[in-house]
Amino acid sequence: MASIQQGPNGPVLVLKESALQQKGKDAQQNNIAAAKLVTELVKSSLGPRGLDKMLVDSLGDVTITNDGATILKEIDVQHPAAKMMVEISKTVDNEVGDGTTSSVVFGGTLLAKAEDLLKKDVHSSTIIDGYQAAAEKTLEIYSELSKKIKPDDKESLIKIATTSMQSKLISEDSDTLSKIVVDAILSIVTKKGEDYFVDLENIKVEKKSGGSIQDTQIVKGIVLDKEIVHSGMPTKIDKANIALLNSALEIEKTEMSSEIRISDPTQMQMFLEEENRMLKTMVDKLHDIGVNVLICQKGIDDIAQHYLAKNGILAVRRVKESDMIKLSKATGGRVISNIDDLSEKDLGSANLVHQKKVESDKWVFIEGCKHPQSVTMLIRGGSQRVIDEVDRSIHDSLMVVKDVIEKPEIVAGGGAPESFAASQLKDWADNFDGREQLAIKKYAEALEVIPLTIAENAGMDPIDTMANLRAKQNQGRKWTGIDAKNTKIADMLSIDVVEPIAVKEQIIKSATEAACMILRIDDVIAVSGGPG
Ligand code: ADP
Known part of the structure; x- marks a missing residue:
């Protein structure tokens, strides 16, 4: 079985020797266990009340972060299935810049739910088919749910940048920083026909420790x-x-x-x-x-x-x-x-x-x-560690604003769309027979891990909160989600917690793909040699 052990460079996910030649269910179970471990590592950092991680490398250098992609990049993962989970966060980071923690948490939960079905002798191909159908349907539901905005609507863009900063160290300064981020992007945006494009290469980032985060500025x-x-x-x-x-x-x-x-x-x-x-x-x-x-x-x-x-x-x-x-x-x-x-x-x-x-x-x-399509963001903050985290968070915000300018559709956050799609999927699953229906329902349950975890990390009772959330959504209030800051459920649109649909779509695609890929493996074979 995979486990977390203390290695010379910090925690290492290890694979015992014997696990290198595993077949059938053993291989599957072992892979799922490794993926679940990765999920556990990042789960407590999801959402605005998620906690930060302090990563210490072998030289004693410290990184403090809340960003799923950064956490997973820094830890030494050796188990092949665990590596695939790390890959999800990288893909999501590269494609859309935000949603890295969500995709790993969702991907790991998909596998945990699949494990329940495997134990009941549902074949992995049936689970994969069910999951893929569910993913497609979820994308459809998101697309119907989403709201179109004007790509140059500054106010909406600021809301999106602010939301992406809520779960980060910079949330206290999000008022100032979100305006700077949007200002920077609007200075470099280009228009071709009806479409807008953003080349982030045109934004240069310079960092200088000293002063405070509030001193961060944009230079045209x-x-x-x-x-x-x-x-x-x-x-x-x-x-x-x-x-x-x-x-x-x-x-x-x-x-x-x-x-x-x-x-x-x-x-x-x-x-x-x-x-x-x-x-x-x-x-x-x-x-x-x-x-x-x-x-x-x-x-x-x-x-x-x-x-x-x-x-x-x-x-x-x-x-x-x-x-x-x-x-x-x-x-x-x-x-x-x-x-x-x-x-x-x-x-x-x-x-x-x-x-x-x-x-x-x-x-x-x-x-x-x-x-003038070139600007410099001059990042300031009390120490090198602070400005490094500010840099990572600003990068995520720049990416989400770019996402929404290039595909101007938004959904509310706080687990609202995941919970909404979950109930719709559960109804839709009734169109399918037996085992595939089970898989689709499990997919829906896995989607709920997002609101559940946001609530849990905010110290709310997850079961009661989810029950209230579902009830409100069933009454037609589709934007109801977890207001983690005030620990209650609320209409997330009215409290300006909004995200680009592109991020939500990428989470669904990457997590489903990785979970299915891991489920397809029924043999782990140690081969000699390696790249190079
Ligand atoms: P990720 O790496 O997946 O973006 P985060 O830790 O940044 O993970 O958390 C993102 C989640 O937090 C999203 O689902 C987003 O909607 C949610 N979120 C952001 N702000 C709030 C808020 N004020 N209340 C509740 N949820 C929020």
Whole structure:
């Protein structure tokens, strides 16, 4: 059987040797047990009253998080079926960004419910058929249930961002942060025909510990965590003409080692003067075509720095390649490798380039760009651990806002749609015969794990709460869910707890797929060798 044991890198899900050659029911039971263990690991973190996990690695580094995908990414999972559960959270994270904990909790519960049926000798293929039919029906129910919104309806987008932050460390600051997230996305959204698209690559995230989460801000432009290279250079340029160079501004050294014999001191002088002259020519070229800001991916020679300063050119060196690409997009400039090739049309432009103090560092801000579809989110917080969690949570919020802009349909949260779909599925199951009907009903029960767990984590009585919730929904109040903050049931739409339908759909698809895949396995065979 799989179990959780203490390994050198923290808790490890292990598979006993003997389990490596298991057949039929043994294999199935073992896989289900492993998947259920993974579910138990993340279950207590679901919903706004879910608890955080502290993950400690072998070096003693600590991560504090509530994000299912992060928890599972950090723990060392060795059991193959447990790994498949971890995969669900990764897929959901990549596809829609949120709903990772829900999908693992739901997937594990689907397997636990399947176990009940396997014990009653229902064949796994029948369970799989029932589950797949139920999943399709659930998607239909969600689609009928969902509400269309306008993709640029700022108020709705803010509600969605806020909901995704409720279960995170940043929930206290969600008022400020959700506005920043929506502001950032609306600055980069593009429209093709009737459809809207969001490329999150256009949002650059910079983190700096110090200050508080409330100091997090959005800069309409690019922020570079570098300071201006020479103290004699201007620290602020209005109407910047920007050259983007991906090679070093210095005299190239030869590849081979060579020796120059100098017989008289004037020759040495001439040699240095020649180097100076070449650097000066390069800087003069920049000046002549009107460059007043130079952003360089590599180094800048001291002498070149001196000439740049003399010409009033602001320069930054050793900028990341990814930032060069963003700068090129934002300023409309072309990244070039040789100054000789540079011409006026290659220059980018921005209204303002200036150096600003961020805590103890000085950073360069490039604002008012030609193509404003590039923004930087400057994340602040009391410590590195806090800003790392803020970063993860903001990423999830950016993703859900993107989801809803690209597919502008929402449902309420707090377990409302899961509970609604569960009752509908139970009625619908009566159309099926015997065993498949059992499987569909089990699927419906598994869906209820979401409201049940949210209630349980909020300290509410799960059984009573579910009974009340079902009763209200049966009276036609379909948006009734668990108001975890006030520990009562409530109309989740009226308290602004809303989520993109895309997230709900992905949870259904990924969890069902993983559960069915695990149920299909009836042989676990140890094979020698591995990838590579
Ligand atoms: P996931 O990783 O699945 O997104 P979370 O821990 O973020 O997991 O919890 C998400 C669940 O919490 C969703 O079902 C969402 O509807 C629910 N939720 C968010 N805010 C509230 C709230 N105020 N009351 C009840 N449930 C909420």
